[in-house]
Amino acid sequence: MNSTRFLLLAALALLLASCVGGRLLLSADNTRYPVSLSPALHSPGGKLLSEADYYSVGTFKRDYERWSVFWSFIPLSRLERDISADLNAAISAAGGEAAVNLQVNVGNNNLNRLLSFTLLALMPITPSVHRVSVTADIVRLRD
Secondary structure, rough: HHHHHHHHHHHHHHHHHHHOOOOEEOOOOOOOEOOOOOOOEOOOOOOOOOOOHHHEEEEEEEEEEEEEEEEOEEEEEOEEEEOHHHHHHHHHHOOOOOEEEEEEEEOOHHHHHHHHHOHHHHOOOEEEEEEEEEEEEEEEOOO
């Protein structure tokens, strides 16, 4: 009876420790170019443009990570990340005028997956890593 209770408590603790989660606050407040989460885009004059009004000249893709310990309570890297400089550099390098279809995907990396299945996840000094992938299509307006 005691060993069964111990195993149930250990399993519950492992599940709880593995599900603490993490967060990373992204912003793009200082971009020099329009950035849209959808395929729609506004022209410099304010007119709503559709996919027929621009063409793709490249892709933006960056991965950002957030490290922490004590089940993500103590950060080892910044909580906030401004991606404006990365967006500006990518759009400029591609000869673009805007970014559309911006997507943000959050996931674990292999370290987190491995630790989720071990008792190391119960130890507060075990690092936690969360990966945030940002993608967008870099576009140029049609003449």
